[in-house]
Amino acid sequence: MANAFYGQSGGVTATINATAAAVIEAVRAQPRVIEKVFVGRNGIIGALQENLVDITEESEETLAGLIHTPGAAFGSCRHKLQNPSAEHDEYQRLIEVFQAHDIRYFFYNGGGDSQDTTRKIAHAAELVGYDLTCIGIPKTIDNNLPMTDCCPGFGSAAKYVAISALEASFDVASMHQTSTKVFVMEVMGRQNGWIAAASSLACDERGLGPDIILIPEIAYDKVAFLEKVKEVVAHKGFCVVVTAEGLRDQQGHYLSYIDTVDAFGHGQLGGVAPRLVDDIKTAFHYKCHWSVCDYLQRAARHIASQTDMDQAYAVGKAAVEYAIKGLQAVMPAIIRTQSVPYQWRIEPVHISQVVGGEKNMPRHYMSKDGFSVTQAGRDYFAPLIAGEAYPPYRAGLPDYKKCRNRLVERKLPEYFGKKCIQPASEPA
Amino acid sequence: MANAFYGQSGGVTATINATAAAVIEAVRAQPRVIEKVFVGRNGIIGALQENLVDITEESEETLAGLIHTPGAAFGSCRHKLQNPSAEHDEYQRLIEVFQAHDIRYFFYNGGGDSQDTTRKIAHAAELVGYDLTCIGIPKTIDNNLPMTDCCPGFGSAAKYVAISALEASFDVASMHQTSTKVFVMEVMGRQNGWIAAASSLACDERGLGPDIILIPEIAYDKVAFLEKVKEVVAHKGFCVVVTAEGLRDQQGHYLSYIDTVDAFGHGQLGGVAPRLVDDIKTAFHYKCHWSVCDYLQRAARHIASQTDMDQAYAVGKAAVEYAIKGLQAVMPAIIRTQSVPYQWRIEPVHISQVVGGEKNMPRHYMSKDGFSVTQAGRDYFAPLIAGEAYPPYRAGLPDYKKCRNRLVERKLPEYFGKKCIQPASEPA
Numbered sequence: 001m002a003n004a005f006y007g008q009s010g011g012v013t014a015t016i017n018a019t020a021a022a023v024i025e026a027v028r029a030q031p032r033v034i035e036k037v038f039v040g041r042n043g044i045i046g047a048l049q050e051n052l053v054d055i056t057e058e059s060e061e062t063l064a065g066l067i068h069t070p071g072a073a074f075g076s077c078r079h080k081l082q083n084p085s086a087e088h089d090e091y092q093r094l095i096e097v098f099q100a101h102d103i104r105y106f107f108y109n110g111g112g113d114s115q116d117t118t119r120k121i122a123h124a125a126e127l128v129g130y131d132l133t134c135i136g137i138p139k140t141i142d143n144n145l146p147m148t149d150c151c152p153g154f155g156s157a158a159k160y161v162a163i164s165a166l167e168a169s170f171d172v173a174s175m176h177q178t179s180t181k182v183f184v185m186e187v188m189g190r191q192n193g194w195i196a197a198a199s200s201l202a203c204d205e206r207g208l209g210p211d212i213i214l215i216p217e218i219a220y221d222k223v224a225f226l227e228k229v230k231e232v233v234a235h236k237g238f239c240v241v242v243t244a245e246g247l248r249d250q251q252g253h254y255l256s257y258i259d260t261v262d263a264f265g266h267g268q269l270g271g272v273a274p275r276l277v278d279d280i281k282t283a284f285h286y287k288c289h290w291s292v293c294d295y296l297q298r299a300a301r302h303i304a305s306q307t308d309m310d311q312a313y314a315v316g317k318a319a320v321e322y323a324i325k326g327l328q329a330v331m332p333a334i335i336r337t338q339s340v341p342y343q344w345r346i347e348p349v350h351i352s353q354v355v356g357g358e359k360n361m362p363r364h365y366m367s368k369d370g371f372s373v374t375q376a377g378r379d380y381f382a383p384l385i386a387g388e389a390y391p392p393y394r395a396g397l398p399d400y401k402k403c404r405n406r407l408v409e410r411k412l413p414e415y416f417g418k419k420c421i422q423p424a425s426e427p428a
Numbered sequence: 429m430a431n432a433f434y435g436q437s438g439g440v441t442a443t444i445n446a447t448a449a450a451v452i453e454a455v456r457a458q459p460r461v462i463e464k465v466f467v468g469r470n471g472i473i474g475a476l477q478e479n480l481v482d483i484t485e486e487s488e489e490t491l492a493g494l495i496h497t498p499g500a501a502f503g504s505c506r507h508k509l510q511n512p513s514a515e516h517d518e519y520q521r522l523i524e525v526f527q528a529h530d531i532r533y534f535f536y537n538g539g540g541d542s543q544d545t546t547r548k549i550a551h552a553a554e555l556v557g558y559d560l561t562c563i564g565i566p567k568t569i570d571n572n573l574p575m576t577d578c579c580p581g582f583g584s585a586a587k588y589v590a591i592s593a594l595e596a597s598f599d600v601a602s603m604h605q606t607s608t609k610v611f612v613m614e615v616m617g618r619q620n621g622w623i624a625a626a627s628s629l630a631c632d633e634r635g636l637g638p639d640i641i642l643i644p645e646i647a648y649d650k651v652a653f654l655e656k657v658k659e660v661v662a663h664k665g666f667c668v669v670v671t672a673e674g675l676r677d678q679q680g681h682y683l684s685y686i687d688t689v690d691a692f693g694h695g696q697l698g699g700v701a702p703r704l705v706d707d708i709k710t711a712f713h714y715k716c717h718w719s720v721c722d723y724l725q726r727a728a729r730h731i732a733s734q735t736d737m738d739q740a741y742a743v744g745k746a747a748v749e750y751a752i753k754g755l756q757a758v759m760p761a762i763i764r765t766q767s768v769p770y771q772w773r774i775e776p777v778h779i780s781q782v783v784g785g786e787k788n789m790p791r792h793y794m795s796k797d798g799f800s801v802t803q804a805g806r807d808y809f810a811p812l813i814a815g816e817a818y819p820p821y822r823a824g825l826p827d828y829k830k831c832r833n834r835l836v837e838r839k840l841p842e843y844f845g846k847k848c849i850q851p852a853s854e855p856a
Binding site (some may be wrong): 008011012014042045069070071072073075076077078079159162163164166167168170171172173174175177178179183185201202206208271273274289290291292293294295296298299300301302303305382385386387388390393395396397398400402 | 436439442470473500504505507591595596598599601606634717721724733815830
């Protein structure tokens, strides 16, 4: 009998709490193996600071409501651990905390950087001979983890952007004769076009949805883009553009200037849509409108995909099963066995196969001219947005739950490791 | 027996087609009074150009689906008619078209400018002695029409921004310890803060929802704003700001119209949200994120308010009833008789009482410091977002309908009035 740690890490999603709920429920279903789940307050920082959430302090109603609540119920973080082969003070501290609370199972829920955290902790535990079963759990709206067909969180973001692009196209179609000719919608995706490309699901034979999709994997060619905008406007009277925030020019420079850098060294982007609108207005004097979805697309639990919800829950449940089976340093991956009708299963993959990789969109998901998504791409995306997992409502608003996040009593002295409470470096 | 004209005008909404459906259904229910409805393709421009949609060419499925489809199904326009007492060529043309199609009922669905169109046409018909019953129908997400408690279209936009602000606050709450401290969401509202203020419904005793709301009616005070941001971040660790696009400084200048040029010589286009983020970053170096909702907020039929849907339908139905009763130059207005539980009815008001007026938010709906909404304001907004009028879905996307918009055969020569296809002059 021992306890488990669960942490949420990196940029949050509409469905990460469904994974949390699955982990908590799966542990409770195995009371003879794992006694308690301690949840890190703000992910791994909670472990470093011994800020462990006592979930027995949460009401059953709150825990049941996790499944339909966006964001990270227990707090997330962007924190890069040191390399376990160099300095060791963070790992010593982590092991001390785990030991103090008899934590022998470590579950960490996040994207690529978070899987790296799990890998490092497994390595560090091995180095000092501390018995710790480490399981990574996938989550990222970016959909860029290798070895898994898709990532929990992505399907709901994809559904949100496809619906938004569809709705915006109805709006612009209404207005174009005397007003707006071009609408540009900016979505997330620093390195990959997964989210932007998913908006293609709104395209149909009726001429709705995005006419042009711009992704980071294909360099922005201003001349070709403007030619395409002109052609679409001439043909149908208006043009809807969806662009990823990470769009780059032929020299590889982000169109949107980088003004801050996070803990992992990633620049914070924003503002490609107004840049493109600038190019279009300068060339054609069309009236344009633009939107930047930003957090709204990853927090939009109100229109979560049921497929995404099912998968977010399934990876949490599988993670606990793997731990109980004694698998080490694995991540539950989603394996697609069939697209139509959609079939999938969960399989363990070794975390070392996930870390450091970055799954770009296959080039054949995009048309030859690079502005639209092929049938192969649409076949990939379609099942991921299927089904509407509506939350319950109260007084016109989703009845999202907020955890109390009461902490368990500390057993160790305070930790003053210099890295542990510093915010991500932000030169602003 | 005669025919009716119905037109959609101005910026569109998530629920204007519910009004169209109501007008069409109400006319069909009175086959002994009004024979046919001719719908203007792009509003009044359709009448000028004799581009009249033959709704009998639309399938019953499409007409039934209008009620859950955003945008203007028949096209909208921004077109300002001449003054009927000055030149008359547009009015001569309109009367000719109405005469050619035996149109004796005129329904026009829009905001303040569209009500003005109805008033002018009623006046012009009177001047030339053409018997034409003219009814204005309210619609605007801006909620700024006088004489009506609220405007169809607003409740759904309000629901969208309240839900989005709520969801974003869950996201930022998750991330703030090591990442984003401030999130700024920009919503529509050039002159009025109705939409921005409605986001206050997301605020509750749990500290969620927007912490600061900025509206055009209250001049932006940079010092006070930054002080408030700092205070909120110090108190709860993060801050969510909702701003109306029409925010102005103490001199009355729009913040968003001030262009800046970056180091590369690229003009940074408007957008109040990035401007505010700039101020915050410069002062405090907080990591910030921002979004611009733009058209997404007024097209978001996927999360329409049931109250709004009911009212959008009711004003369309009432308009036809008023016409049949012989009322002239009136608009169905929504009269609130009680807030809790919410009760309302529809009453006719004379269009001359609506035209030219602009309903700002009452000052007492905002707190003394101008940054939050009072209980009086929340009592006003709360019933307008009640209920979720979900559209049907197909393959993960709303099953919105697109009209064929086949035109009836023309009876008149083409019209070359110089104004009729020019775009309305508008700030780009």
